[in-house]
Amino acid sequence: MVAPEPFAWSHRDLAGTRFRDVRWFDVVDSTNRYLLQCAAQGAPEGVVAVADEQTAGRGRLGRTWVAPAGAALLVSALLRPALPIDHVHLVTLAAGLAALDAIDALHAAVPGPAGLKWPNDVVVDDRKLAGILAEADGLGAVVVGMGCNVRPGALPPDLADIATAVAIDRADLLVGWLRAYDARLNALDRVVPDAIARSATLGRRVRVELALETFEGTARTLTDEGYLVVDGRVVSAGDVVHVRYGE
Numbered sequence: 001m002v003a004p005e006p007f008a009w010s011h012r013d014l015a016g017t018r019f020r021d022v023r024w025f026d027v028v029d030s031t032n033r034y035l036l037q038c039a040a041q042g043a044p045e046g047v048v049a050v051a052d053e054q055t056a057g058r059g060r061l062g063r064t065w066v067a068p069a070g071a072a073l074l075v076s077a078l079l080r081p082a083l084p085i086d087h088v089h090l091v092t093l094a095a096g097l098a099a100l101d102a103i104d105a106l107h108a109a110v111p112g113p114a115g116l117k118w119p120n121d122v123v124v125d126d127r128k129l130a131g132i133l134a135e136a137d138g139l140g141a142v143v144v145g146m147g148c149n150v151r152p153g154a155l156p157p158d159l160a161d162i163a164t165a166v167a168i169d170r171a172d173l174l175v176g177w178l179r180a181y182d183a184r185l186n187a188l189d190r191v192v193p194d195a196i197a198r199s200a201t202l203g204r205r206v207r208v209e210l211a212l213e214t215f216e217g218t219a220r221t222l223t224d225e226g227y228l229v230v231d232g233r234v235v236s237a238g239d240v241v242h243v244r245y246g247e
Contacts, residue, residue: 006055011202013175013179014178014179016028017044017178017179017182018046018182018185019048019077019178019181019182019240020030020046021046021047021048022048022050022174022178023048023049023050024050024052025050025051025052026037026051026052026053027051027052027053027054027055027069028049028051028053028055029054029055029056030054030056030136030145031050031051031054031074031075031076031130031145032054032076032143032145033132034049034054034137034196035047035049035076035077035078035143036135036137036141036143036148038046038078038140039137039139039143043078044078044080044190045078045079045080046075046077046078047077048075048076048078048178049075049076050073050074050075050174051074051075051097052069052070052074053068053069053070053074054074054127054171056203060097064115068151068154070151070154070170070246071151071154071155071165071176072147072148072149072150072151072165073146073147073148073149073150073153073173073177074145074146074147075145075146075174075177075178076143076144076145076146077141077143077144077145077178077181078142078143079091079139079143079185080141080142080145080219081142081185082103083188084176085238086225086236087225087226088134088136088142089119089134089166089226089227089236090188090191090225090226091134091142091144091157091185091188091224092119092120092132092134092144092190092226093116093119093192093195093226094184094185094188094191095132095134095144095146095181095184096116096120096121096122096130096132096183096195097116097180097184097194097195097198098099098128098177098180098181098183098184099122099132099146099148099177099180100114100115100116100122100198101176101180101182101183101184102173102176102177103166103168103173103176105174105176105180106168106172106173108130108166108167108168109166110124110166111125111162111164111166112124112125112127113245114129115199116195116199116200116201117200117201117240117242118199118201118219118222118228119228119240120132120133120134120238122148124164126200126242126244127162127163127164128149128162128163128164129148129149129163129164129165129166130146130147130148130149131146131147132144132145133145133146137242139154146177148173148177149163149165149166150165150166150167150168150169150170150173151165151166151167151168152164152165152166162191165239167230174179186233191226192222192223192224192226195222195226196221196222199219199222199226200242201219201228201240202219202220202221202222203218203219203220204218204219204242204243205217205218205242205243206218206219206230206239206240206242206243207240207241207243208230208235208238208239208241209238209239209240210237210238211238211239212233215233217228217230217231217233218231219240220232228240
């Protein structure tokens with residue numbers, strides 16, 4: 001059930017953007033799943049779902065996204081991008097850049113340099129700050145979800161080495177991200193060069209884990225479609241692990 005919005009913000013904050021229909025949930029199984037259902041019912045681009053808590057949050061490759069209630073900004077946006085299928089990954093990169101844009105604009109205290117880990121994470125010193133998951137319905141709609149940790153004290157001790165959080169008001173981050181995301185979607189020609197500039201992956205030794213093989217190499221650049229190039233090999237999908245010295 002859609003709940004009253006607890007955030008102290010106004011829809012005027014999103015005036016002029018495509019994101020004007022924001023729906024808040026106290027608890028939902030998955031904001032991505034909810035918007036995919038909305039897309040199937042003909043909802044237009046720009047519907048946004050925000051939740052205080054998810055019971056079945058999803059990550060890439062069938063993983064789950066778990067966060068205590070109120071400890072993360074959990075948000076998804078419904079898009080209907082007029083893009084060739086091989087360029088749709090640009091909307092994922094744009095979402096990550098928008099997160100960095102919002103954090104920069106809000107002058108948030110981030111515990112280190114923040115960047116993009118290809119294909120879908122925002123990291124600080126290799127620790128995950130935000131995860132992004134884009135899901136297409138095959139009929140032209142794409143739902144892009146983001147979970148960003150905003151309560152440092154809520155991170156479980158066993159995640160201290162692999163995750164981090166930024167102390168920031170969720171309402172401010174929500175509005176900042178949506179405004180920045182709208183601007184990024186309106187300038188997709190800048191996404192790849194800006195993603196290269198903010199990359200935490202390029203120049204690193206990486207391990208690429210595909211369905212049928214795993215290989216290592218140096219991440220060199222991104223293609224025009226936003227795919228990763230590892231020693232001349234184009235990686236359009238898969239798990240990419242930053243290899244530390246000695247591993």
